[in-house]
Amino acid sequence: MASAAFFSTCSSANENYLHLTPTHAYAKGFVNNLRTSNLPSIALRNERFVRLRGFVAMRDEGASKVSDDGPRMKIPHVLTVAGSDSGAGAGIQADLKACAARRVYCSTVITAVTAQNTVGVQGVSNVPEDFVAEQLKSVLSDMEVDVVKTGMLPSMGTIKIICKTLREFPVQALVVDPVMVSTSGDVLAGPSILSTFREVLLPMADIITPNLKEAAALLNGMQLETLDDMHSAARLLHNMGPKNVLVKGGDLPDSSDAVDILYDGLNFYELRSPRIRTRNTHGTGCSLASCIAAELAKGYPVLAAVAKRYVETALDYSKEIGIGNGPQGPFDHLLRLTSHSQDCHRQKPFSPSDLFLYAVTDSRMNKRWGRSIADAVKAAIDGGVTIVQLREKDAETKDFLESAKACLKICRSHGVPLLINDRVDVAIACDADGVHVGQCDMPARVVRTLLGPEKIIGVSCKTPEQAQQAWVDGADYIGCGGVYPTKTKENNTAIGLDGLKTVCVASKLPVVAIGGIGVSNARAVMEIGVPNVEGVAVVSALFR
Numbered sequence: 001m002a003s004a005a006f007f008s009t010c011s012s013a014n015e016n017y018l019h020l021t022p023t024h025a026y027a028k029g030f031v032n033n034l035r036t037s038n039l040p041s042i043a044l045r046n047e048r049f050v051r052l053r054g055f056v057a058m059r060d061e062g063a064s065k066v067s068d069d070g071p072r073m074k075i076p077h078v079l080t081v082a083g084s085d086s087g088a089g090a091g092i093q094a095d096l097k098a099c100a101a102r103r104v105y106c107s108t109v110i111t112a113v114t115a116q117n118t119v120g121v122q123g124v125s126n127v128p129e130d131f132v133a134e135q136l137k138s139v140l141s142d143m144e145v146d147v148v149k150t151g152m153l154p155s156m157g158t159i160k161i162i163c164k165t166l167r168e169f170p171v172q173a174l175v176v177d178p179v180m181v182s183t184s185g186d187v188l189a190g191p192s193i194l195s196t197f198r199e200v201l202l203p204m205a206d207i208i209t210p211n212l213k214e215a216a217a218l219l220n221g222m223q224l225e226t227l228d229d230m231h232s233a234a235r236l237l238h239n240m241g242p243k244n245v246l247v248k249g250g251d252l253p254d255s256s257d258a259v260d261i262l263y264d265g266l267n268f269y270e271l272r273s274p275r276i277r278t279r280n281t282h283g284t285g286c287s288l289a290s291c292i293a294a295e296l297a298k299g300y301p302v303l304a305a306v307a308k309r310y311v312e313t314a315l316d317y318s319k320e321i322g323i324g325n326g327p328q329g330p331f332d333h334l335l336r337l338t339s340h341s342q343d344c345h346r347q348k349p350f351s352p353s354d355l356f357l358y359a360v361t362d363s364r365m366n367k368r369w370g371r372s373i374a375d376a377v378k379a380a381i382d383g384g385v386t387i388v389q390l391r392e393k394d395a396e397t398k399d400f401l402e403s404a405k406a407c408l409k410i411c412r413s414h415g416v417p418l419l420i421n422d423r424v425d426v427a428i429a430c431d432a433d434g435v436h437v438g439q440c441d442m443p444a445r446v447v448r449t450l451l452g453p454e455k456i457i458g459v460s461c462k463t464p465e466q467a468q469q470a471w472v473d474g475a476d477y478i479g480c481g482g483v484y485p486t487k488t489k490e491n492n493t494a495i496g497l498d499g500l501k502t503v504c505v506a507s508k509l510p511v512v513a514i515g516g517i518g519v520s521n522a523r524a525v526m527e528i529g530v531p532n533v534e535g536v537a538v539v540s541a542l543f544r
């Protein structure tokens with residue numbers, strides 16, 4: 001309604017577009033004007049533009065070389081010695097994901113391969129013991145492992161080999177998750193190994209993490225039904241030699257909270273958190289133990305390392321995930337599955353032609369016409385813009401994020417990329433398609449690290465040197481201007497068509513021109529006659 005009111009006052013609107021909003025009409029005017037011109041820059045596709053997002057070091061010129069003998073950064077490292085779960089909810093696969101989520105490197109020694117899904121365990125094939133030994137030696141003799149975490153250990157021989165190898169290659173800490181029964185109730189390590197567990201492995205452990213069933217098995221079938229029982233079990237298990245015992249009370253009957261007991265030989269700690277009602281709990285034990293290992297590898301003390309919060313957050317996030325048809329589903333360690341599966345249109349790879357008609361929003365202009373950012377974006381897209389940037393300098397962060405989410409829905413449903421100006425945090429929070437930064441904003445190299453290789457990054461450049469740096473930093477395109485004087489951005493000296501030419505000739509990236517561009521001068525920009533000009537970016541000509 002507000003747009004229509006504005007439209008009636010807009011004298012320069014083309015009659016053909018009377019049923020449209022002005023932004024829509026102006027965008028359409030641009031598209032028609034630009035598309036009918038015989039644009040040399042469209043034909044002169046940038047031959048040199050190679051999409052090597054995220055592989056900046058591979059670029060031939062100007063890239064800082066990664067030297068072989070430079071300083072080496074020590075990365076916290078967990079080695080998991082466990083079984084493989086074909087369904088990837090538990091075991092080695094859970095350990096890898098949990099460590100990745102905690103930002104710790106994880107290497108793997110596989111003790112058994114299971115055929116397993118959300119229904120249960122259909123088969124187990126143990127890895128020969130001497131081959132477990134070979135894997136252990138392979139990793140420990142070469143890599144600087146901080147913490148070893150054990151999971152499914154299917155034979156006495158395997159346990160003995162682990163202990164022997166750890167004496168040869170000592171590590172900072174040993175986390176023992178005494179896996180015996182899967183969440184589906186299937187036996188993964190028989191009672192024959194219990195004595196070896198107690199006598200050989202537990203005394204070497206810095207922390208053990210049995211659930212109620214495992215604690216009971218290690219304690220010759222002791223009944224564990226109350227918190228007091230858990231305290232007693234923790235004390236008895238501690239007497240077997242581990243420095244710390246975490247008895248997990250997830251299966252405790254009649255408890256609205258999930259309560260775990262940590263005992264360090266001196267103090268008991270009751271770790272209480274709300275019970276998360278979900279089918280997707282397969283692999284929580286492995287994941288918690290891996291998390292503890294990961295935090296120990298970073299150097300945290302045991303109490304801080306027993307970070308239940310991560311697993312709770314992941315379980316809560318994954319409540320609605322539907323993988324498999326059995327009673328126990330996996331959860332999403334990296335908290336990334338649901339946001340993408342809800343998208344009806346996935347982001348397509350960036351193409352320089354996306355820059356053709358680039359709409360940049362302006363909160364003041366939209367406010368002035370009483371129109372939401374989402375309405376403005378919708379109108380611009382209907383008119384034919386090929387990419388949208390939200391440049392909301394005055395918006396409160398909370399409002400900006402809400403608007404960005406609404407705009408993203410519109411953009412995704414039309415296959416138009418949505419970028420956020422300046423605010424990398426907002427872009428990450430709404431999973432926008434990318435970010436545009438200027439010379440005083442967060443450096444593009446840092447933005448690339450934060451956003452990963454897939455997102456689109458644009459950098460404002462006025463000089464050939466800046467254009468070169470943008471390319472080295474892993475940007476996808478550059479915005480060049482202001483080409484003409486503009487009131488939209490203060491203190492922005494115009495570089496003119498000559499300045500634009502100089503940058504375009506030097507650029508290895510596609511260029512979008514910006515600043516004072518409207519229907520009347522867009523053609524002059526596009527027909528500038530040098531490579532790399534792929535489009536025009538406009539604010540006031542669309543939104544004012």
Ligand SMILES: Cc1ncc(COP(=O)(O)OP(=O)(O)O)c(N)n1
Nearest residue numbers: 421436437438439460479480514537
């Ligand atoms: C496409 C495009 N080009 C240039 C700019 C300007 O970015 P910056 O120099 O960071 O200035 P602000 O827009 O943040 O004021 C842009 N936004 N988009």
Ligand SMILES: Cc1ncsc1CCOP(=O)(O)O
Nearest residue numbers: 482486488515516538539540
């Ligand atoms: C954001 C920006 N960067 C350089 S000029 C400019 C403003 C362009 O706005 P307009 O299209 O209204 O001239």
Ligand SMILES: [Mg+2]
Nearest residue numbers: 422437438441
């Ligand atoms: Mg900026």
